[in-house]
Amino acid sequence: MIRSTFFGIACLVATSAVADTPKFDVHKSIVRITTTAQEPDYRVPWNPGSISTGIGAGFVIDGNRILTNAHVVSNGRFISVQRENDPRQYSGQVKFIAHDCDLAIVTVSDPNFFKTMQPLHLGPLPTIQSDVDVYGYPIGGERLSVTQGIVSRIDFESYSHSGADSHLAVQIDAAINPGNSGGPVLQNGKVVGIAFQGYSGDVAQNVGFMIPTPVIQRFLADIESGHYNRYVDLSIVPESLTNAAARQALGLPDDDTGVLVSSVESDACAAGKLEPGDVLLSIDGHRIISDQTVELDGENVDLAEVIERKLKGDKVKIDLLRNHQRLNVEIELEPNNSYLIQANIFDEYPRFVMFGGLVFQPVSKNLLEAFQIEDLRVRYFYNNFINDEIFKDHPQVILLSNILPDPVNAYLSEFRYQIVDEINGHKIRTLADVANAFDETSDFYTIKFVGASRPAVLQRTAVEEAKERIKDNYGVRLERNLGEETLR
């Protein structure tokens, strides 16, 4: 796998002149953002985490708002915003943050801050081979840096901030360097993107990515509700219908139209509306081409792009064939929740319950990476959470993630990394179930794990006797965090 890293773009080539770019003063729009972040350690979930400082860029848009990348301000405890040619530092607050598309809105409460600032305006999707200017604060100096690149490619790209989302992204032929993430990419005086990620090391040269305006505009429209609702998703798996036998078997004409629904996620918005085996013919009036594309604005784009532009609660109209019958369905779109197990978590303290030195945590990307868990069943549950519908029995996959050694749990080490199924006969579906089961008074607490018949047994008297000892020994600040309070 190629590892992407964030942060801005550095110019290596500036070949063609930029005569057609009108003169304007970008210094009045761009800001330098310094974030002091506290990243929790999932191995010690009761600790507040290590403190680090990062630098990124942002720019002012209408409504006295600063637009930047989510990863520039994630886990931020203190955000300082600086203008060009102004010695002062202003305290910034994150107003909205969208981890799925790596965008955030920051505001500054000081009323004087925006007085001399000029908001930038969003432009269109740039054309391939056109020149763009990239602004930011990449490593190599303190001052604003300007670089130029050419638009190389426009395609769906994985957004590495969440690690689980793909959206439209624009590739430019400039390398990315840490420091100017969130910086504007300008063409003809308008913002055509926000620099956000590139490749690290020797993977590729002169490849940088920016978030294009359709994604930015969608984000700005989403937060108009006063809350960021996330991307919506049909949560189906369509398959191309380009094989002749497949088309004939389904009784379809040889017209390159239609895709086959392979799977429909049962807890998502298309459940009950679409079924496996349906042949989707058109979406919102756009003919669906058999290779899973539609024609939008004169270009063939991925079928998903139609949904990508929509907001929570929007509807989509689909014409389909089911058992050779033509049907029209209308689906109210909702965000998908199941896939979040594979997305990085930000801005919250790790959730856990500690009991008798046993630490229980829901499986997440952060948790697996922190512990480097290789256990086959845990990995399988994580990777097949959606296609095996593991979420039905385990909306949260609760893991015995750690054991703080103490006489009370001396013989339980073999249960580490097992998935909790039941505690005292109660099915465990979420971390709250774990907390509730341990809150019940019982002489014995029997913990059953998935696929194991022998339970782990804790005697209440032994747990009570060990309680303060374990807290003292291991500096356990609190014994549970069920995630009721978030940082934002």
Added chain:
Amino acid sequence: MRFLVFFQASLFFAVSAIAAENPSPSPAGTPAAEARPSAAPKEHLATELRGGSVLRVNSTNQSYDFFRPWSKKAPSNRRGLGAVIDGGEVLVTAELVWDSNFIELEKPDTGERATAKVAVVDYETNLALLKPNNPDFLKDLQPLDTSVAPKVGDHLSVVQLESNGTPVSTEALLTSAEVGHYVLDDYSYLLFKMSCPLQYRDNSFTLPIVEDHHLISMLLRYDPRSQTIEAISTPVIQHFLKEADHQPYQGFPSFGLSFSTTRDPQFRHYEKLSDSEGGIYVDDVEPDSPAAQADIQTGDILLSVGGKSVDPDGDYDDPLYGRLSITHFITTLSYSGQKVPVTLSRHGERKDVVVSLFHKPPQDYVIDPYVIGRPPRYLILGGLVFEELSRQYLREWGPSWQREAPQRFVYFDHYQADLFPKERKIVFLSQILPNNDTIGYPQLNYMAVERVNGQPIYRLEDLAKAMEKPVNGFHKIEFDLDPKVIYLDATKVQENAAALQKTYSLPAMRRF
């Protein structure tokens, strides 16, 4: 601790025995080794073996390529030493001769050679008996006796041959005897560990280990860094030879259960077990296994097996080797066909049952733990290559197959008893050979087949049968993963079959 279920990782860096297929210089005799006088080789001429009880065994092996199940891999040579035993047979490790095309015995003193065939082989305990095609070949050789088992602390001799045929023995100290991993995952038996500074010599894929005129052991692995040997133990060899006398060979028995220890006092209180008693907790019982037939159930506490009381760690007191896992008593000291009395505790009540032992052959598992000495089964339909899932297939991903092979299949294999309680096989699409019938389909692989033309598929025969009944002229193949359905034009597939076979030079379109 759970036993039998988890795979045991090999303790050694050395892949197999000293010299696998490609001989390389041995690090023995490096300055580091010389600096420690105690580890200096104690070699002497093995005069007791002058009569010729040890033979060179050269085998040409060629295993099937499970990625291309219609063909075999490149042949390789393995060369080891075999021990002549009573009955005109030569004992070697099974690994030396598995999937062999050609076996040759060579007398070390005269260089006289004879071809041989495998008379009995047990891949699980890694033992094989070879018989020369000419029965007179072994006539003037002195067979080694196998009736004596050594004690821990005994000094044994590892036999090697000089290139001129002179037997040389190196002293080995038997340091421990415990149940451990042999050569196939999941198969563990009593293992001898020895410390021994062995030199590299030809024909060392396996070596006999003797004490006076008694064959004690066969070498499994040698780690030159720690100068330690892991070797097949005498009781396992004795069991194998005893059973080999009775055809058909049945194999080492098992109970067909996995167990956990019961050391934890809180667990013992919960289960109302007294502190003086031992006992192991039955985690899982394989359906139709000897344990299942004797009505041993999950949650039972086994207190004694064959009159031997079992302690909370699952050990019993062996007269020869002290505390040993009870699995040694079941698999090696007991025989298929025997009845073993078991005392257990169920919900606090004592119960006596009798377990009739038998061996479960690899074919009886949903996912065969090994496919050796027999070809993989496959069927090709319209360029789609179907096979039955086996651990042998997964092993094609190399030594770290558990990490490298398709995770879903590794999971299926590991938890097969839970996931597939019914007797069946997993038929899967291993690859697509692109052709006109598959245009438009992506390059698919590693997907389990659920139904073909509406018929459930539990083995390749089901697939062959379902193929005969296309629906409206099309084969509908359903998988467990996306894309869940693939269609093929039945007529075109039939018309194109010969061309496909020719294009990809396939010797046959199926093998059952």
